[in-house]
Amino acid sequence: MQYLLCLFLPALAVVQAEHPIKGVMQMIQKLDAKAQKLGGAEADQFEEYKSFMQKELKKLSEAIAGFDGQGADLKSALQALNAKQGSLDEKQAATLELIATLNASDKEANAAWAETQANLKAALKDINATMAAVKSGLSSLETAEENGQKGKAPSSGSKVNSGLLREQEKVVKSLVVQHASLLELVSSDEEALLLDLAMASEDKNFSVPTRAPVVSHTGKVMDLLKKLLNSCDDKRQKTEMEALKAKGEYELLQAQRDESMRLGNGTKNTQGVSLADVGSKVKSSSGELATVQKDLATQSKTLKDTQIELKMRMEEFKQRVYMRKQEHQAFLDGVRILANVAGIQAPSLVQVQTFPKMRSVEKKVRAINMLHEAAHRSHSQALHHLTSELENGAVPITEVGKKVELTIKEQQFAITGSQQEDDKKKAWCELETNKTTTKKNHKVDVMKELADKIELTEADIAALEKAIDQKTDTLAEAKKDIYEEKMLREKSKNENKESLNDAKDGQEALQTAVEHIRKFYRDAKNAPAASFIQVSSEGKPDAGWGSESGYGGVTMGSKGTPGQVLLNELETALASYEKMEATTKAQEAKQQDEFYTKTRDLKKIVAESETELELKDAERSRQMEELKGLMDSQKLEDREKTTIENYLKEVTTECYNGSSTFESRAAARKSELSGLNDSLVTIADAFNVTTGTSLLRSQARRSSSAFLAPSM
Helix, strand or coil: CHHHHHHHHHHHHHCCCCCHHHHHHHHHHHHHHHHHHHHHHHHHHHHHHHHHHHHHHHHHHHHHHHHHHHHHHHHHHHHHHHHHHHHHHHHHHHHHHHHHHHHHHHHHHHHHHHHHHHHHHHHHHHHHHHHHHHHHHHHHHHHHHHHHHHCCCCCCHHHCCHHHHHHHHHHHHHHHHHCHHHHHHCCHHHHHHHHHHHHHCCCCCCCCHHHHHHHCCHHHHHHHHHHHHHHHHHHHHHHHHHHHHHHHHHHHHHHHHHHHHHHHHHHHHHHHHHHHHHHHHHHHHHHHHHHHHHHHHHHHHHHHHHHHHHHHHHHHHHHHHHHHHHHHHHHHHHHHHHHHHHCCCCCCCCCCCCCCCCCCHHHHHHHHHHHHHHHHHHCCHHHHHHHHHHHCCCCCHHHHHHHHHHHHHHHHHHHHHHHHHHHHHHHHHHHHHHHHHHHHHHHHHHHHHHHHHHHHHHHHHHHHHHHHHHHHHHHHHHHHHHHHHHHHHHHHHHHHHHHHHHHHHHHHHHHHHHHHHHHHHHHHHHCCCCCCCCCCCCCCCCCCCCCCCCCCCCCCHHHCCHHHHHHHHHHHHHHHHHHHHHHHHHHHHHHHHHHHHHHHHHHHHHHHHHHHHHHHHHHHHHHHHHHHHHHHHHHHHHHHHHHHHHHHHHHHHHHHCCCCCHHHHHHHHHHHHHHHHHHHHHHHHHCCCCCCCHHHHHHHHHCCCCCCCCCC
């Protein structure tokens, strides 16, 4: 206190002459009033600073909450994407395994088909070789038989067919040794016959008596070889049908495997595209999550630092308020001491709590007019509200610049944030529109491809049904022809059999008659009279030629005796019956060959038709299944296309069918920001504001020091 009195003594010379102490007291009163005024201004500035910091803390808290929510959403989306990626990886692995299985199956099927082809070719080659050998053997036997008949003599005895027998044994042995598979086509008795002939050929001491049982089988062996030839031909046809059927089944299964492989590769490619898309989304979401987490950490640190700074400033302001109260109390005590010393009444010192209002009508009118213009140009409701507050005197004129600047900055931040959100939405709309349009176009292409496949498949099914109908008719005609051929063959066989029986019966009767007549004439030469010869008794001599003593026969001129003429006629008739028998046999053989050829061809047609019908029916079933699958896929694709179109319509409505466009809103915001910047410059010039608020400009000067009292 003595320090204060010493400080104020030099000023006593300039105070009023009434009393020196009174002048000092008035000076103390002025110093106290000035200190109170500065304290009030500082309190107002601190309240503004406190309000600003609280708003910043609120914004930071809201931003942190937003980052937390965004981070949680991104984590959830990332988990879903990772799950989807894992599912796609499993599906692609299954698809790759399926493709590998199909490749292995195709390889095995090709190897099996190659082996089947080789076996069928070998079987056909063996059958053809066997048939050639049988045909050659038959030809040899027929030649030997013809040669034996030409060289046959009545006195040849038991060696008449030795060449035929040797050739027969040779042929049979060759067939049995070189083509043992022939034995599978004959009965046990026929097999025994062939084996007997084959073993008989090993006996070098050939004689007809030892071969008598074999001789009786000569015709049977030739018939057996013909039967074997027919059996071999049937086996060849069956083998050819098996080859045709195996080929059809292989081609059908190959087509199914190719289709499965095509679908598998298509699925693999689609899954690859989906995996790439999901991988890109995972990478993008991971990067976005990292950015959000980084921003969250930054905002959290800023919030913590701001809270610490606000707490520190509040403690500092409390200390300042406390020091100013102590300073005011010191001024009050000093005045009281001086008043007691001088014996005068001490003036009252009032503690001022608020900053005194300083208004100027001219400044107020100019500021309000400028704010009206700025609010009109920027379309800012906040500035309109601020202008109303100024007109009503709710805001000190000295605070107008700072509040206007803060309001404009907040409005600019709001406009910038709105434009950023609009830009994000525009980018999202463009991305969704392009992506959805691409999906829609892809679905249209897929639908067109499915429609084309359905049309082709329906055409193939119609063609197959037409071919099946035609082949069914062909099969029915062939079976009908076989039946008719069998009936005709049976009829002609019966007719030939009757002709052969007639020929044999005629031959037997004629042979018997000839033998009887020849015997009669042989016996008549030695008989006293030939009672069988009928002649006239008139003019018959008593003795000599023509007498009853003996009969030498009569003559019929150049034709010979009547007996000779009769025998010649009988032999001619016998030859006719033999010719009839040979002709009938030849006709029967020819008709049998023709029947065999026709029925063989018809059976081949039947077998081919049945095989083709079976294959075509199987192909038709496969095509029907494929058509059903294509139609189901078409329905599914159509539903997905409708869903995509509806979503595209929703996106278009949301993004482009409003009262304004992205471009018009961006232009309006740009104009609004320009108006706010112009207003900010105008207000700053009018209220002498350069950058930032006065609180922020004075912050640096007050951060390192505090004052107790202003200097004089």
